[in-house]
Structures are given as structure tokens and as C-alpha cells.
Amino acid sequence: xxxxxxxxxxxxxxxxxxxxxxFEAEGAARGTGMFKGSxxxxxxxxxxxxxxxxxxxxTRLATKLGLxxxxxxxxxxxxxxxxxxxxxxxxxxxxxxxxxxxxFVIDVHNSGCVSFxxxxxxxxxxxxxxxxxxxxxxxxxxxxxxxxxxxxxxxRAQSAVPGDGCGVGYxxxxxxxxxxxxxxxxxxxxxxxxxxxxxxxxxxxxxxSTALHIDFTEERVASIVSRGNTLVPNVxxxxxxxxxxxxxxxxxxxxxxxxxxxxRNWREALELPKEAHVESFEEHGxxxxxxLPINIERALAxxxxxxxxxxxLGGFSHAGDYAASAxxxxxxx
Amino acid sequence: xxxxxVDINSIPNVRRIENFPKDEMQAHAMELTxxxxxxxxxxxxxxxxxxxxDCPPEDVFRxxxxxxxxxxxxxxxxxxxxxxxxxxxxxxxxIGGKTRIYSKAVAHEGPMTVDFHCAWDQGxxxxxxxxxxxxxxxxxxxxxxxxxLWTNCRHPYYDKNPYPEKGPADRKVWVGDMWPFFYAGHHxxxxxxxxxxxxxxxxxxPINPREVRA
Numbered sequence: 001x002x003x004x005x006x007x008x009x010x011x012x013x014x015x016x017x018x019x020x021x022x023f024e025a026e027g028a029a030r031g032t033g034m035f036k037g038s039x040x041x042x043x044x045x046x047x048x049x050x051x052x053x054x055x056x057x058x059t060r061l062a063t064k065l066g067l068x069x070x071x072x073x074x075x076x077x078x079x080x081x082x083x084x085x086x087x088x089x090x091x092x093x094x095x096x097x098x099x100x101x102x103x104f105v106i107d108v109h110n111s112g113c114v115s116f117x118x119x120x121x122x123x124x125x126x127x128x129x130x131x132x133x134x135x136x137x138x139x140x141x142x143x144x145x146x147x148x149x150x151x152x153x154x155x156r157a158q159s160a161v162p163g164d165g166c167g168v169g170y171x172x173x174x175x176x177x178x179x180x181x182x183x184x185x186x187x188x189x190x191x192x193x194x195x196x197x198x199x200x201x202x203x204x205x206x207x208x209s210t211a212l213h214i215d216f217t218e219e220r221v222a223s224i225v226s227r228g229n230t231l232v233p234n235v236x237x238x239x240x241x242x243x244x245x246x247x248x249x250x251x252x253x254x255x256x257x258x259x260x261x262x263x264r265n266w267r268e269a270l271e272l273p274k275e276a277h278v279e280s281f282e283e284h285g286x287x288x289x290x291x292l293p294i295n296i297e298r299a300l301a302x303x304x305x306x307x308x309x310x311x312x313l314g315g316f317s318h319a320g321d322y323a324a325s326a327x328x329x330x331x332x333x
Numbered sequence: 334x335x336x337x338x339v340d341i342n343s344i345p346n347v348r349r350i351e352n353f354p355k356d357e358m359q360a361h362a363m364e365l366t367x368x369x370x371x372x373x374x375x376x377x378x379x380x381x382x383x384x385x386x387d388c389p390p391e392d393v394f395r396x397x398x399x400x401x402x403x404x405x406x407x408x409x410x411x412x413x414x415x416x417x418x419x420x421x422x423x424x425x426x427x428i429g430g431k432t433r434i435y436s437k438a439v440a441h442e443g444p445m446t447v448d449f450h451c452a453w454d455q456g457x458x459x460x461x462x463x464x465x466x467x468x469x470x471x472x473x474x475x476x477x478x479x480x481x482l483w484t485n486c487r488h489p490y491y492d493k494n495p496y497p498e499k500g501p502a503d504r505k506v507w508v509g510d511m512w513p514f515f516y517a518g519h520h521x522x523x524x525x526x527x528x529x530x531x532x533x534x535x536x537x538x539p540i541n542p543r544e545v546r547a
Contacts, residue, residue: 027356036364157356221359222366229368265368 003175004124006311006328010061011167011294012053013042013284014145020160028160037260041163041285043145050080050140053166054094057293058136061168070099075123075135075171079108079115079289081143086205094138104132110322111184113256114315115139116169116292117324121182127173135171139289142166152199152211159213161259163285167293177330180243180310183235184324190227193220193319216319227320228262233269236314239325243310250276251309251330252299256291256316257281266314278302291315305330372516380515381484384523388534390445390469390479396530396541397447397465398440406526408518410434421456429508431501435459453508454499460490461508483523485515 017040021029028035044053062069076098080090089107094100104126111118116139123135144162153159171179199210216224232255240247247270257263257279267277278299279291287294292313305311307330314325342352348361386393396402400422403410409428416423416435426434435456439448445467450459463485470478491509494500511518530540539545 025356027360036360222362225363225366229366233368259363261363261366265366269368 001124002128002173003178004120004127005172005174005177006120006179006296006326007170007172007177008061008065009167009169009293009296009300010057010064011165011290011297012056012060013165013294014044014048014053016043016045016145017041018043018144018149018163022154023160024155025157025160027157035157035160037281038160038163038285039282041144041160041283042165043149044142044164045145048142048145049084049093050078050082050090050142050166051084051093051097053140053142054078054090054138054168055097057166057168058094058098058138061136061170065170067170069136070101072134073098073100073136074102074132075104075106075126076100076102076138077104077106077108077119077122077135078138078140079111079119080140081112081288082146090138090140098136100136102132104130110317111186111289111324112317112322113258113286113288113291114317114322114324115289116167117182117313117315117326118184118322120169120171120179120313120326121184121324123171124179124182127171133173137169137171137293138166139168139293140166141288141290143288144285147212147214150211153213156213161286163287165284165287165290165294167287167290167295167297169293169296177328177332180245180327180329181239182324182326183239183242184322185231185235186322187231187320190224190318190320193224194321220319224319225261228258228316229265229269231316231320231323232262232266232314232325235316235323235325236266236270236312239314239327240312243327243329245310245327247271249310250312252305252311253277253314254292254295254299254311255279255314256286256288257284257295258286275304278304289317307332372513376513376516378487379484380487380512380519381482382516382519382523383480383482384527385470385474385478385480386527386530387478388530388540389477390467392534392540393479393481393530394440394442394445394447394467395544397467397526398438398442399541399543400436400438400449401543402541403436403449406529407522408525410436416456418456421459423456426453426508428511429453429500429506430504432504453494455496460488462486462488481523481526483519485519487512 078090091105091107095105119137126132142164144164148159148162195215197215198208202208278295311328311330316323401413410424413422413424421437423435426432436451447465449463451461452459466482468480470476470480494507533540
């Protein structure tokens with residue numbers, strides 16, 4: 001397969017910062033239990049669109065990498081937690097805003113928290129089978145301000161965990177920072193374990209009197225936790241094996257960040273020191289799919305991703321319906 | 334003076350639904366649930382293992398309760414003889430060269446527990462205790478056969494031999510030096526037990542050949 005490189009990432013975080021005390025659930029306010037480790041998170045402003053967020057992050061990325069987005073993007077891939085418009089998706093709207101005229105503008109609605117890696121796999125496939133040479137991969141998480149901030153939801157224990165943000169990454173068909181392996185899995189058995197519900201019993205498309213919220217059925221919480229504990233270390237090990245490196249050769253690990261407990265458990269399972277795992281749960285909460293590109297930018301800025309080291313990405317989505325991992329051999333010229 | 338009506342919910346570290354709500358319990362459970370556990374944390378102070386054996390529980394119990402069958406399923410206990418103390422036997426633990434090991438089985442038929450009280454080098458204080466229990470698999474796994482539970486506790490003598498003068502003078506190894514391998518060693522012995530008994534049961538052979546001889 002033609003080589004593909006991940007050459008950079010940039011993030012955007014909405015202006016509004018929300019502290020634990022905003023939430024009414026006991027525990028959230030005190031930052032204990034499941035909320036342990038989270039202090040702040042960002043919330044999108046009313047009226048701020050997913051397209052706005054992509055524009056902000058992509059503009060930062062273009063400045064960093066010296067790109068002209070209209071010329072330098074052959075593929076635009078986007079995953080958005082809470083779409084601006086049902087039916088249409090965000091892709092075309094983002095392309096319009098960024099002046100991108102590519103035949104490959106794709107909304108990737110599945111694979112949520114690990115969709116960055118999933119989109120890398122899609123970009124690599126497109127590059128291999130078409131003349132496309134560059135890809136802009138966009139992740140928007142905007143459910144914190146749009147859904148979890150709602151007054152019906154503020155009392156829910158789950159509402160303090162999400163935080164909003166947008167992250168974008170740039171892929172190029174060359175061997176500058178080659179992606180040595182990408183492994184993706186879909187586990188259909190786990191597809192229906194996370195649901196978006198309204199207390200009045202209506203579906204999201206029906207007129208409703210109560211806010212939407214996420215439901216991980218109580219009887220499945222323990223099994224979802226145990227799934228998450230194993231899915232991520234396993235897929236990371238698989239990607240390392242495919243890249244012919246040992247897990248102890250992971251220089252920097254970047255994952256999605258559902259909770260401090262998953263972060264701890266993944267590190268322990270991979271026997272990595274805390275500093276090798278770059279995350280931002282304390283400040284940003286659960287960034288869903290945007291965690292990967294936002295934390296990649298953080299890792300690159302920290303200087304710990306040294307020349308020739310391996311940057312390993314991994315995560316799982318929803319209640320375990322997708323898991324993916326990729327190994328990037330960092331070789332800045 | 335303590336009253337009989339002390340509120341147990343006020344005792345430190347007691348967590349009950351009355352003083353520790355379900356949300357907190359769930360968060361606590363997540364905190365305690367790791368993806369992997371260091372060997373030392375799991376097997377450092379206690380060593381427990383368990384196995385399914387496709388052999389009737391009464392047969393497994395009777396087999397274990399006969400202390401002489403240790404000669405078959407243990408890795409290194411050999412050449413058993415009776416001692417002057419009724420029920421207590423002596424054999425060689427070949428893992429310790431010419432080490433003598435004293436053993437007795439304390440069995441209770443109702444709960445099907447078999448505790449092996451043992452010690453290297455002397456038979457006066459049998460401090461190495463192997464706690465085993467046979468559970469009917471019918472009850473716990475809804476299938477025929479047995480589940481065997483086995484626990485050892487890290488008695489302080491494992492860390493320091495209290496009777497160094499009683500062992501062979503040239504012996505360098507002490508039984509407690511092998512504590513980090515207890516899980517591995519006991520796993521091998523549990524597999525021996527499983528495979529010997531399953532083979533005999535599946536082939537209609539006597540479970541304990543000593544009973545036939547007797």
C-alpha cells in the first residue's frame with residue numbers, strides 16, 4: 001500500500017469553560033467517583049455550529065502547516081457528535097466554508113470516539129485507489145453544550161463528563177511520518193447498548209417535552225466497563241504487532257478519554273508510564289472523537305514525540321461497537 | 334461500654350446501601366475494577382485458585398481426603414509413610430532435595446472441605462495449610478462434576494524459616510522462597526488433579542486405586 005503520513009493536528013476549544021459546580025448531580029460538583037479527575041470542560045455557545053468549529057480548527061492547522069486549504073485538501077472527512085442539521089451532515093457545509101472543492105467529502109457518522117483512526121483508514125483506502133494525495137480529517141464534539149448542558153440533564157451524573165471541542169488532522173500520501181499500521185474493528189453485538197433517549201418516551205425526531213440524554217442500560221454498565229478495559233489495550237497491541245513494534249516501544253499513546261479510570265486501565269494494561277499517555281481529561285472532560293486530534297496536537301507541542309519515536313493512537317466508541325488503533329512513525333524532516 | 338445497638342453504618346469503611354448510595358457504589362466499583370492486576374497484588378498475600386473437574390464431587394472429596402493421594406497429584410511429594418501421630422504422614426518434598434514434609438488431611442464431609450496441614454522438616458507445628466473445598470458443579474455451574482477451590486495464606490514462616498536447624502544442612506532453598514511461584518506450582522498441581530481424576534472417571538477406573546487395594 002502507498003505510504004500515508006499523519007503530519008499534524010490542531011484543535012479548537014469553545015470559549016465557555018464550565019466548572020464541576022455547574023452540575024447538580026452530587027459527585028459531579030465535588031469531582032468524585034466517576035467525575036474524579038475532571039475539573040473543567042468547554043461548552044459550545046448557543047448558535048455556534050459544527051462548521052464554525054471545523055473552520056476554527058482547520059484555520060489553525062493551515063497556519064501551522066502552511067497549507068492553502070482550497071488547494072491542499074483532496075479528501076474531507078468529518079465526524080460530528082451532534083449534527084447542525086439532521087439529514088445533510090456537515091461535510092458539504094464545511095467544504096463550502098473552507099473553499100474546498102474535492103470529490104471526496106464524506107460525513108462519517110459511526111465510530112464516534114475513535115472515528116479519527118477510522119477516518120485515517122478510509123483516507124488511506126481512498127489515497128490508494130484514487131489520485132487523492134491529501135486528507136483533512138475533522139472531529140467535532142458539541143454534545144456537551146447542546147445536550148448535557150440542558151437543565152433537564154444537569155442533574156444527571158453523566159452530564160459533567162462530556163466537554164466540547166474540535167480537532168482536525170492532516171494526512172499526506174508520502175513517507176514523512178508514515179502510518180505503519182491501522183487496525184479497525186466493528187463489534188455489531190455491542191451496537192445497541194448505547195441509546196439516546198428522552199424521558200417522555202419519544203424518539204429524537206418526534207416532538208418532545210424532555211431533553212435527550214444518553215442511556216447506557218444499568219444492567220450493562222459492568223459489562224461495558226469490562227469491554228472498554230479490554231478492547232483498547234487489545235486493539236493497540238494488534239496495531240503494534242502489525243507495525244512490528246513491541247508495546248514497550250510505544251513512545252507516546254493518545255486515546256479517547258471517556259474517564260480517568262479507562263485512561264488508567266489502558267496505561268496499566270499496556271504497562272506504560274503515565275507521562276507516555278498524553279490526555280487532557282482534567283481540563284476538557286470527555287471530548288468524544290475530538291480527543292484524539294486535540295491530544296495529538298498536545299503531544300506534538302509537548303516535545304515528547306521525538307524523531308523516530310512511535311506515536312500510537314487508539315480508542316473505542318459508544319458501548320464498544322468500534323475499536324481502532326494506528327501506529328505513526330514520527331520522523332519530522 | 335459498647336452497646337448491642339451500635340449503628341453499623343457508622344463504622345468506618347462499612348459501605349451499605351443505607352450509607353453509600355448506588356451511584357457512589359458504582360463509581361467505587363469502577364475505581365476498583367482495573368484492566369490488569371499486578372501479580373503481587375493478586376497473589377502476594379494469599380494464593381487462591383479454582384478449577385472445574387469432570388468427576389463427581391463425592392469422589393473428588395474422598396480422593397483428596399486420603400492424604401496418601403498427594404503422592405499422585407502433587408508435583409514433588411513422594412514416598413509416604415505413617416508417623417507415630419495418628420493421621421500424620423511423612424514424605425519427601427523432592428523440590429527441596431532430601432527435605433522431609435509432614436502432612437495430615439483434616440476433612441469435613443458435609444461442606445466437603447479438605448485442609449492439608451503440613452510443614453517442612455518437623456511435624457510438631459504444621460503451619461503450611463492448604464485449604465481446599467469441593468463444590469458440586471451441579472449447584473454452581475449447572476453441570477455435572479466438581480469445582481475445586483484452593484487457598485493458601487502467606488504465613489509469616491514462609492518468609493523466615495523458624496526451625497532452620499531441622500532441615501538438611503546443605504539445603505539452600507526454603508519453601509517460602511518459592512511463594513512468588515505458588516500460583517504457578519499450584520496451577521500445575523490442580524491440573525494434575527483434574528486430569529488424573531477426569532481420566533479415571535471417564536474410563537470407569539477406580540478414582541482412588543488405594544481404596545481398591547485396601
